Amino acid sequence: MNVPLRHTPASAALAVVDCDIHPAYRSPKDLYPFLPARWQEHMSTFGEHLRQGLSGQLAWPRMMAAGMRVDSFPEQGPPGSDLALMRSQHLDANGVEYGMLMQLSRGGMEERNLEFAAALSRAVNDWQLAAFVEPEPRLRAGIVVPQEDAAFAVTEIERRAADPRFSQILISPRSSDPLGHRRYWPIYEAAQRCNRPIALHVQGFSGGHASTASGWPTYYMQEHYAASSGMQNTLMSLVFEGVFEHFPKLKVVLIEGGFAWAPALCWRMDKHWERMRKEVPHLTRPPSEYVREHCWFTTQPIEEPETPAHLADIIGWIGWDRLMFSTDYPHWDFDDPQHVFKFTLTDEQKRKVFRDNAKALYGLQ
Amino acid sequence: MKVPFKGAIDCDLHPAMPSASALLPYLDDYWRDQLVNRHIDKYSFVLTSYPPGSPLSARPDWRQASGAPAGDLDAIRSQALDPFGSRIAICNVLHGAIALFNDDMAAALCSAVNDWTAHELLDREPRLRASILVPAHDPALAVHELERLADDHRFVQVLLFAMGDALLGRRTYWPIYAAAEKQGLAIAIHAGSTYRHAPTASGWPAHRVEDYVAQSTAFESQLLSFLAEGVFQKFPALKLVLSESGVTWLPTLLWRTNKTWRGVRPEVPWIDRPPAEILREHVRLTLQPLDVPDGRTLARTLEHIGTDRMLLFSTDYPHWHFDGEDVLPDGLSDEALRKLMIDNPLETFPRLREGAAMSDNRGKKQEAVR
């Protein structure tokens, strides 16, 4: 028989840093003030050009309410578009001290027309500030850039670098080449130079490849899982291509891709690197050491083993200093900070995961 | 550690593939004509996944002065069977026919490889069993080959590959599973790619080690496919053997599919119990390579997996995953070893049970290897 859950008032709970919040437009025209007229017209005539058969919705439709929490719909506009509701329902209610914005939509990361992608990227970065960060000082923006155009991405990163309200750089882990490929290295160089982590948030749209090595899944149940296998592939590439070897100060945050897979992947990379070292002589250390030094993971969607304490093994192997709490508000598989862990954490572990790791990484006071 | 008693069943062994000239006698005259006149027989059928010179492909002390590793029966006996005291070993001949786009040619070559395996390996060494190599991309041809060999009970499973044209749980492949279930054959999904798609969701890695490491994510995708498509509901007697997968990625998949299922159940309502339960019942994994740094971590991981029924002993000979005779991880009890090496394989492969007793010496040590 389960124990009824009691809600602790936010003031009594630990203040949290939420490392994954999704703002939304009330309508696509919200971007227009930040888009040159030429691109406004392009948007309304041709729209975005993505790698999917449908343009109006995802080809693996989500479960209830298009993948949103049913209770997160404001009076007008989609979930995440109403700052007042975001405050009352989430920031205030859950004691969020800082929230890191992940703007996934219309930012140009998946746009096939790279000129348009550049305009979108610039616009969405301006929009984040105007619509959310300026009115709500608890929120931080991410510099959204189209990774397929590294030269433009670098200019946009440099343009925003002096603004501390941009905490990290968002690129898609579903890129057209594995992200360790040299053509993305100028982005990492800029990230390292501008002292911002690279944020890899799970993406709904393909960068040109099927979401599995044997093609496309049938059901959303599979596609949901593919987010974590895809994130593993991306991490492998960053390690083996030598991105971490070449950029010793680079930091990477893996967001919404799960984290329980990380220890096993590190063991696997280490084991086979040991055998295949002559192929990758540019790696001077075992893969797991690079991951340990350069990578952070967000918690949501948290794994729920049959024996909750097993998750403590996983986090122990990753390191309690590398995990950062996230809710994914307002998506359906939202994790509530008060109920997210089904085993007991020490006070120190709670402080680290819910707040201090993120504050240290992002330089938040 | 070394194998402490005799009688193991090695569930993944790789005799070298036959040369084209060795295969010619097993082809009909049309395909012999094609192979010779088009010079197909002058080039190898080596799979991109297993470059012959790569350290992963063969352990140095298992390479020979001439000929491919595991290329003759004496080497297989003295290097793979005798040192481990194995009573039975299942041969997976990884031949590149399966990567051809012409399904008819692929089918003809697969048949030839299977016939060669029966005559050159199984007829000459009674400890050996084998997988049926099939052109999976054409399920009708695959079924035809499966049924052609079904009466030879030394073939115990059907061999498929982790990275192919489409996810293997899809309904187009179901005739293969129907035939396998009917014939008491397991389905093996083995590491390796036909490279119909990029090996990762973000494209083509630069290095072979990356393609190899990525195999574990391919296994995850295949398992999700079998699960979500309802293959185990449709074919309740089917066993799936994931071969050369790495193993330790498994607990995360069990946890995550359980959790996701509770939220997406109406999309796949034929899944009538927790995915972890279904997978523990139907899925097996061969031992080597075992991606784990030490015995203590292995013990925790086995606890996370939550059952001792899933692992099947294997050497993966001649692929290089361990040194000397230290094929077993440290820290497993005798009882766990008996399950791993004997009971689980017997339970998984119905054909191995015919005329062979299940391990009837539970709790008793068998004859030591030395």
Added chain:
Amino acid sequence: MTQQKTRQVVAKASDVAPGTSTVVTVKGRDIGIFNIGGEYFALANRCPHAGGPLCQGRIVALVQSDGPGTYRLARHQEFLRCPWHGWEFDIRTGQSWCDPSSTRARQFAIAVEPGAQLVKGPYVAETFAVSVEEDYLVIDLAG
């Protein structure tokens, strides 16, 4: 504790039409009231999985299957999907469909009482207008 002190009037029966629900707050607890074909059920508005506002979820049928690729609906409007993770709960019993042995939404006994009997109780008179023609929904917080 007497029976009367844990029993609370929470709404008029006519407030909750068949196939619908409402959420009321009783002594600091949010409780969802559901009408399935004239029968009333009450569940705590807190999902036992992760604390979501369970009773704000959709009232749905149960999706069943006779095998891969087949789908049918049964027990229409008798299931509740948590608005967060979509877990399915049997409104009649509070039981989670996927995890019946270990997860159950907190239930409260609920009864329909004719108006005339309630005029006497002290809590009733303070909270709701009483009319002898109306039927009232009364919740027992003891569960």
